Amino acid sequence: MDPNGSLIFPSQVSTIAPEVDALFDFILYLSIIFFILIVGGTFYFVWKYRKKGEDTFTKDLSHNNMLEVLWTVIPTILVFIVFVWGFKSYMKMTVPPDTSMEVKVTGQKWFWTFNYPEGATTTNELVVPVDQPVKLLMSSTDVIHSFFVPNFRTKMDVLPNRYTQLWFEATETGEYNLFCTEYCGKGHSEMIGKVKVLSRADYDSWLAGAGNAGANMKPEEFGAKLYKDKACFTCHSIDGSPLVGPSFKGIFGRTEKMTDGSEATADENYLRESILEPQAKVVQGYQPIMPTYQGVLKDDEIDALIAYFKTLK
Amino acid sequence: MSVATTANYLNEEKGLKSWLFTLDHKRIGMMYLFAVMIAFFLGGVFAILIRLELLNPGQDFFTADTYNQLFTLHGAVMIFLFIIPAIPAALGNFVLPLMLGAKDVAFPRLNLASFYIYVVGALFALYSIVAGAVDTGWTFYTPYSTTTSTSVISMTLGAFILGFSSIFTGVNFIATIHKLRAPGMTWFKMPLMVWALYATSIIQVLATPVLGITLLLLIIERTIGIGIFDPAMGGDPVLFQHFFWFYSHPAVYIMILPGMGIISELVATFSKKKIFGYKLIAYSSLGIALISFLVWGHHMFTSGQSEFSSMVFSFLTFFVGIPSGIKMFNWLATMYKGRITFEAPMLYTIAFMFLFAIGGLTGIMLGAISIDIHMHDTYFVVAHFHYTMMGGTVIAFLGGMHYWWPKIWGRMYSEKWARVAWALIFVGFNVTFFTQFFLGSQGMPRRYYNYLDQYQPLHMYSTYGSWMLGVGFLIMAYYLIYSIYKGPKAPNNPWGGLTMEWQTTSPPIQHNFEEQPVLEHEPYDYDTRMVVNDQLIKKEDVKEKENINV
Numbered sequence: 094m095d096p097n098g099s100l101i102f103p104s105q106v107s108t109i110a111p112e113v114d115a116l117f118d119f120i121l122y123l124s125i126i127f128f129i130l131i132v133g134g135t136f137y138f139v140w141k142y143r144k145k146g147e148d149t150f151t152k153d154l155s156h157n158n159m160l161e162v163l164w165t166v167i168p169t170i171l172v173f174i175v176f177v178w179g180f181k182s183y184m185k186m187t188v189p190p191d192t193s194m195e196v197k198v199t200g201q202k203w204f205w206t207f208n209y210p211e212g213a214t215t216t217n218e219l220v221v222p223v224d225q226p227v228k229l230l231m232s233s234t235d236v237i238h239s240f241f242v243p244n245f246r247t248k249m250d251v252l253p254n255r256y257t258q259l260w261f262e263a264t265e266t267g268e269y270n271l272f273c274t275e276y277c278g279k280g281h282s283e284m285i286g287k288v289k290v291l292s293r294a295d296y297d298s299w300l301a302g303a304g305n306a307g308a309n310m311k312p313e314e315f316g317a318k319l320y321k322d323k324a325c326f327t328c329h330s331i332d333g334s335p336l337v338g339p340s341f342k343g344i345f346g347r348t349e350k351m352t353d354g355s356e357a358t359a360d361e362n363y364l365r366e367s368i369l370e371p372q373a374k375v376v377q378g379y380q381p382i383m384p385t386y387q388g389v390l391k392d393d394e395i396d397a398l399i400a401y402f403k404t405l406k
Numbered sequence: 407m408s409v410a411t412t413a414n415y416l417n418e419e420k421g422l423k424s425w426l427f428t429l430d431h432k433r434i435g436m437m438y439l440f441a442v443m444i445a446f447f448l449g450g451v452f453a454i455l456i457r458l459e460l461l462n463p464g465q466d467f468f469t470a471d472t473y474n475q476l477f478t479l480h481g482a483v484m485i486f487l488f489i490i491p492a493i494p495a496a497l498g499n500f501v502l503p504l505m506l507g508a509k510d511v512a513f514p515r516l517n518l519a520s521f522y523i524y525v526v527g528a529l530f531a532l533y534s535i536v537a538g539a540v541d542t543g544w545t546f547y548t549p550y551s552t553t554t555s556t557s558v559i560s561m562t563l564g565a566f567i568l569g570f571s572s573i574f575t576g577v578n579f580i581a582t583i584h585k586l587r588a589p590g591m592t593w594f595k596m597p598l599m600v601w602a603l604y605a606t607s608i609i610q611v612l613a614t615p616v617l618g619i620t621l622l623l624l625i626i627e628r629t630i631g632i633g634i635f636d637p638a639m640g641g642d643p644v645l646f647q648h649f650f651w652f653y654s655h656p657a658v659y660i661m662i663l664p665g666m667g668i669i670s671e672l673v674a675t676f677s678k679k680k681i682f683g684y685k686l687i688a689y690s691s692l693g694i695a696l697i698s699f700l701v702w703g704h705h706m707f708t709s710g711q712s713e714f715s716s717m718v719f720s721f722l723t724f725f726v727g728i729p730s731g732i733k734m735f736n737w738l739a740t741m742y743k744g745r746i747t748f749e750a751p752m753l754y755t756i757a758f759m760f761l762f763a764i765g766g767l768t769g770i771m772l773g774a775i776s777i778d779i780h781m782h783d784t785y786f787v788v789a790h791f792h793y794t795m796m797g798g799t800v801i802a803f804l805g806g807m808h809y810w811w812p813k814i815w816g817r818m819y820s821e822k823w824a825r826v827a828w829a830l831i832f833v834g835f836n837v838t839f840f841t842q843f844f845l846g847s848q849g850m851p852r853r854y855y856n857y858l859d860q861y862q863p864l865h866m867y868s869t870y871g872s873w874m875l876g877v878g879f880l881i882m883a884y885y886l887i888y889s890i891y892k893g894p895k896a897p898n899n900p901w902g903g904l905t906m907e908w909q910t911t912s913p914p915i916q917h918n919f920e921e922q923p924v925l926e927h928e929p930y931d932y933d934t935r936m937v938v939n940d941q942l943i944k945k946e947d948v949k950e951k952e953n954i955n956v
Contacts, residue, residue, distance in 0.1 A: 095860070101847045113776050117847075120774065124767035131734050135759045138741040142677070143748070148902075150945050152743050153933035156683045164735040165728065172724035172770060179774030180717050186776055187713050236550040237643055239708060239783060243849025246780040250708050252644070253549060254637030257710045270858065274783040274851040276543050277550060279470045282854035380555070 095244075106269060106290070107245035108262045112182045114246070120175055127168075186247060189260035193228035196221070200231065200238035200251040200273065201384045203280030204324035213303035214389060216323040217286035219271065221263060222296035228260040234384060239275035242288055250275055263290040279337060283327045316401025319394055328383070331405055338383060339376050345403045350377045364399050414816065414913040429514035430916060434521050435499030436814065441524065442496050445487035450879060452480035457838070457872040460865050463857050473855040474541035475556070481544030482561060486568050487528050489799055490657065493664035494610070495520070495575050497806050498603050500814060502579060504907035504914060505597050507588025507923040512581035520574035523567060531564030533557075543853060545654070548635035548646040552627055559628060562621040569614045569621075572660075576610030579603055588906065590925030597905045597929040598687055602667025605691040609656045609663075609698060617653035620646065644709055651702035659698040661795055663691055665802030666733055669758050672805050673737045674930045675903045676752035677744030681930045683736040690729035697726040707778050716775055723773040730766055734759065749901065750824035754805030757832045761797025765790060768843065783853075786846025792839045804831075804882075811886065812896030816913040819889035827882040834874025841868045902937040905929045 095103035101121075105111050196219065197208040207215045221227045231240060231251045240259060241248040249259040273284035291299060310318070320326060320341075328337035339349070348358045352375045357363055366373055368390060371383035390398070415432045425433055456476050459468050468476065499517065503510050511517050534540050537557040542550055551558050583604050587596065623634045624646070633639025635646040674681045681687065703711060703719030737759065746752070768790045772778050781787060812818055841864045846852075850861045857865065899908040904927060910919050927935050934945040 095848065098848070101844065103848055109776075113780055116774055117771060117777050120767075120771050120777070124770065127731075127767060128763050131738060131763045132760050134738045135741065135756060138738065138744070139746050139748070139752075139756060142741060142744045142746050144678075144745045148678075148936055148938055149745060150934060150936060151677075151679045151745055151932050153680060154682060154739070154743065155680050156686070157739075160739070161683050161686055161732070161736075165732055168731050169725075169728055172727060172773075175770060175774050176721055176724050179720060179776050179778075182776035183716070183779065184713070186779060236553065237547060241783075241849070241851065243780070246776075248708050248779050248782060250710055252637075252710055254642060255710065270849065272849065272851045276474075276547070276853040278541070278554065279474065281474075282470070282851075282856040285858070 102246075103243045104265075105244070105246075106263055106265050106267070107242075107247065108264060109182065109186050110244070110246045112185065116175070116178050116182060119178070123171060123175075186260075189228040189258070190226045190262075193226040193260055194221075195228045195230060198229045198231040198240060198251065199234060200240070200284075201234040202236070202277060202382060203273070203284040203327050205240075205271065205273075205284070205286045206389060209300070209303075211300055213300060215303070216389065217271075218322065219286065219288045220296065220299055221288065221290055222293045223263050223266050223290050225293070226260055226262045228258060231257050231259065236277050237275045238273045238277050238284065241272045241274040242269055243272070244269040245288075248274060263288070266290045266292055266295075280327050310397075312397045312400035313404050314401075315394075316397035316399070319390070319398055320401060323386070323390065325398075335378075338379055341402055341405050343406055345399075345405070351375060352377050352379075352381070359402075361399055364402060365395055368395055368398070412911065413915060414911065415916045416815075416913050418916045427518075429510070429518055431499050431503050431511045431514065431517060432814075432914065432918075434514075434517050435496055435501075437521055438491060438496040438499060438524070441521075441528070442488050442492045445483055445528070446492070449480055449484035449488055450876065452476050452483065454872055454876055456480060457869040459855070460857075461869045462866075463859055463862060465856075470855045471541060474543075474853075475535075475539035477853060478540050478543050478561075479535065482531060482540070482565070485544055485657075485661075486565050487531060489661045489795060490568075490572055491524060491575070492803050493668065493799070493806065494579065494603060494606055494660075495524070495571075497668075497803065497810060498579070498599075498664060499575075501810055501907055502582060502600065502603055503586065504813075504910065504918055505600055505905050506582065506586055507591065507906045507919065507925070508582065508586035509917050509919075511578050512585055513578050516574050516578050520571045520578070523574065524571040527564045527567035527569075527571060529564075530560055530567060534560035534564065545650060546621070546624060546646075547650075548624065548627075548641070548643045549637060551624060552636040553638075559625055562624055566618050566621045566625075569618045572610050573614050576607035576614075579607040580611065583607075588923050588925050594685065594688070595925060595928050598670035598681060598684065598691075599664075599667035599905075601688040601691050602663045602670070605695040606660050606663045606667075608692075608695050609660050613653045613656040613660075613699065616649060617657075620649040620653070623649075644706070644711065647706050647709055648702070648711075651705045652699075655702040655705065656695075656698040658791075658795070659694055661799045662730075663694060665758075665799040666691065666730075668802045668806035668809070669737060669755055670733075671903075671905065672751050672755045672809060673740045674932070675809075675901050676749065676755065677741045677746050678902065678932045678936065679740050679742075679744035679930075680932055681736070682739035682742075683732075684930070687733055687736050690732050693729045694726060697722060697729075701726050704773065704778070707775055708782050720773055720775045720778075724770070727766065727770055727773065730762075734763065734766070749808075750819075750821060750828060751805045751809040751901070753825065753828045754801050754808065757828070758798065758801045758805065760832075761793055761801060761835065764840075765793030765797050768793065781846055783851055784846035785842040785850045785852055788852050789839045789842035789846060792842075797835060797839075801831075807886075809901065810907070811889070812900045813907055813912050813914070815890050815893070816896050816911075817889045817893035818896045818900065819893055820885045823881060823885040827878045827885070830874050830878030830881065834871050834876075834878055837871030838868050838875060839871070841865075841871070898940045899937050904931060904935055904937070908937070 097104035199206040204217050207219050233251045233253045238251040245261045249257050269288045271286040271288050330340045333340045333342040344359050368386045372381050375381045534557040540556045540561040627634050633641040635641040701723045704723045707716050845864045896912045898912050936943050
């Protein structure tokens with residue numbers, strides 16, 4: 094559980110979270126009262142009026158209009174309050190402020206891609222400044238996914254045929270879990286990312302460095318980092334075990350049979366093609382389901398990945 | 407079976423053929439009971455396997471693919487093969503004509519046809535297991551279900567066929583209730599179980615065709631490639647969700663309404679009290695049936711439907727909660743000043759009050775849009791619907807089964823073992839599912855094969871609870887089956903009930919009653935009637951005697 098959270102909720106890290114939790118608490122207290130009334134009443138009555146001694150006729154209490162009106166009207170008023178409260182906080186949740194910064198989110202089997210207004214791109218890690226409304230414009234390239242950050246108390250489905258949007262304003266720096274909550278197949282539970290909330294200064298320097306992340310690294314180190322950051326690991330292991338796709342262990346120079354019966358050897362050009370046009374050649378025994386990384390990976394990043402693959406003997 | 411020396415529906419005709427071609431509602435009900443129990447067993451095994459895999463994060467026993475198939479099968483089997491037919495088609499089939507004082511249902515052949523259609527549908531659904539089990543979840547959301555390589559067609563075709571079985575039962579029950587009530591039994595003198603079955607039948611007849619059409623469209627999309635739901639072919643995936651929930655939300659009331667009917671019977675019989683607010687309970691069943699058609703969009707608050715739709719659906723959702731609340735208060739008031747005994751069916755009634763209260767109240771939480779946005783598709787929702795469907799419907803079904811068991815078989819089960827199983831099921835259920843409320847509110851998404859380490863302790867307790875549940879059900883299976891062969895002979899009216907099914911023999915004769923029964927007292931007249939050792943005692947007679955003595 095979240096060490097900073099309560100027994101019920103993870104810690105509140107968005108402007109909307111306290112409102113959602115307050116409504117939840119209100120209903121929880123009401124529920125406890127009603128639970129004691131109904132279940133406590135049941136226990137009390139079954140004990141008090143348990144059969145003692147001989148069989149007897151019981152009282153003719155067929156109905157009581159006053160009571161029945163009461164236990165219809167009072168709950169009706171209460172749920173009406175809950176409805177209005179729930180709707181009001183929902184409206185705040187759905188209408189982004191004009192000052193929002195916009196990030197484009199793409200969900201696909203089984204990772205998230207984030208495109209920032211300044212041109213940067215990240216995978217499985219959404220980086221945002223603290224105390225800044227952020228509007229996400231989301232779409233999917235395959236099936237339905239759903240974007241859920243428990244600490245923000247917000248969630249929205251990500252659809253293949255339209256944009257959906259979601260906004261939040263993070264109130265504390267830190268790293269928070271991002272889950273896919275619409276079932277999307279084999280890798281559904283691996284479609285987990287992070288939302289990294291940075292101070293404004295840290296965000297700006299991150300943004301400045303985002304374009305040349307591999308500048309100070311050896312190509313194979315940078316490749317290893319990309320293997321993690323770009324979520325290659327969801328489908329390709331480095332220990333030889335086959336996942337959704339073939340393992341990267343010993344991939345460079347390996348000759349494999351393709352689904353069309355031909356054979357191909359994984360050289361630099363083969364690997365480049367498989368990253369940018371994954372459907373061109375598919376190894377036998379695997380499904381042609383890998384999405385293209387065209388536009389997601391730059392040339393130097395593909396170079397780095399190939400350098401990294403060469404080290405995986 | 408050497409049940410009784412006298413002729414009854416079990417022994418009058420013998421041989422397999424006499425069962426397979428029977429038109430007797432009681433035998434058809436028992437064949438249904440047998441079939442849904444197999445389904446419940448299978449669904450239960452899938453559940454235990456799911457919980458086993460979730461004991462630890464990462465891969466324990468199954469691959470992700472197998473896990474996804476397991477939770478799909480668990481949902482589809484439990485819903486389409488078990489819980490929808492369990493009370494109406496199995497128990498309802500047996501007791502409805504008996505409660506009405508009728509010889510059979512209105513259309514006995516349609517009744518048998520409904521059973522065989524169920525069997526065919528079930529075979530299609532189960533064939534999908536060998537044909538590459540479906541991995542879509544029981545909700546078949548598009549475009550995943552249009553694109554997955556598993557045997558979606560076999561499973562959806564199964565559900566499509568099962569729909570007809572459900573519609574046939576509904577039509578049959580509506581006609582039976584309208585036309586075959588005993589002389590003197592006006593609408594407001596019917597047992598509340600009958601009202602509940604009537605409301606259920608209306609939903610079955612009106613909502614099920616929509617599911618049929620939806621699944622057919624999905625099959626057409628997959629086979630011929632006509633784009634209806636898949637955006638790649640120009641369709642709209644959210645349309646599928648609207649269609650699907652237009653049936654599947656009313657369907658949860660197909661599941662719970664008959665359970666509420668059973669509880670109304672049990673509360674009155676074991677409190678020996680006139681049911682409190684008869685009319686309000688009857689009307690609330692109809693109210694639930696009507697409003698249930700107007701709330702489907704509350705499954706779709708995060709789907710991309712308009713904010714305005716979400717608001718309307720949230721508003722209406724709260725009003726489907728009110729009639730359920732009314733029933734709870736009426737049952738509570740029925741116990742007041744009763745003469746309460748604690749045989750197994752009453753224990754299930756108490757468990758129902760406890761569990762359904764939690765299920766209902768958490769439903770209010772989920773009805774509030776902003777809370778649902780956080781809870782949607784997490785374990786909180788999983789816990790909520792298990793509290794209503796299992797804590798509500800299944801517990802009521804078990805209560806009803808223990809209640810009518812002596813009538814069905816003419817034998818009594820062991821009360822002692824019934825208590826042991828009840829306690830295990832009650833505690834096991836809470837351990838399994840109460841933990842899931844916390845998992846969900848902490849953010850654990852449903853349908854996850856793997857999960858973050860922070861959720862492990864609660865998952866572990868939940869899995870332990872599932873073992874307790876499993877043991878409880880095995881004990882129950884044992885003492886119930888044992889009782890059929892070796893149980894002591896049951897009296898005609900072991901609980902002192904006043905509804906008509908207790909006025910015939912246990913087990914009933916083939917045509918239910920020796921002669922057409924006439925309604926002489928209302929179903930819950932415990933203020934003036936009581937049954938001791940199968941003998942009806944009237945208050946006026948007792949008074950007269952006392953007067954003579956004086």
